[in-house]
Amino acid sequence: MKTKKKMKKRKQKTKNKLKQSRLKLRSKPKPKKTKKLVVRKPKSDGQPRYKLNIDFQFIQELKDLMLKSSPAEKEEITDRLQKLGKIKLAIVAGVFLNKENQENVPTDILIVSDDLDRRKFSKFLKYLEAETGGEVRFVIMEKDEFTYRLSMFDRFVRVLLEGPHEKLINRLGLE
Secondary structure, three states: HHHHHHHHHHHHHHHHHHHHHHHHHHHOOOOOOOOOOOEEOOOOOOOEEEEOOOOEHHHHHHHHHHHOOOOOHHHHHHHHHHHEEEEEEEEEEHHHHHOOOOOOOOOOOOEEEEEHHHHHHHHHHHHHHHHHHHOOEEEOOHHHHHHHHHOOOOOHHHHHHHHEEEEEOOOOOOO
16 A cells, blocks of 8 residues: 555656646746946956846847937938939838838838949948848839839838838938
């Protein structure tokens, strides 16, 4: 009799342990937010090293503040765009507007032009990538192609124009 009771207790203990381990697997750990922005770590040579704490509770706000583009930067982009050729329309979105859902935006910059200097555009693109700190997605269209796609309610153009965007150059009278 005692052996049966012992066996039942053992089975019960293992069942409880299994339940606890399953609960641990199901429950998602909460991200811990800390109050320190910078973590200091001494290096072996005695020099202090600093590292940004990605668990800082206001890290997103800090990132937005650092990446927020000013009107002066947009004027600089517009001036550089006008030097590339006869641009009819220039729309910026995505990385230039610092929105959260950048993957839903089809492109970062759309340029409609019939006469665009590709060499100058290549330099301009390198400038933009240096300013944003990453890759810039771009689309270049001729005026006829853009007006055709706009009249056909093309998905790419529609998603770009319905989403958050800003027109830097608008010589087509687009609203």
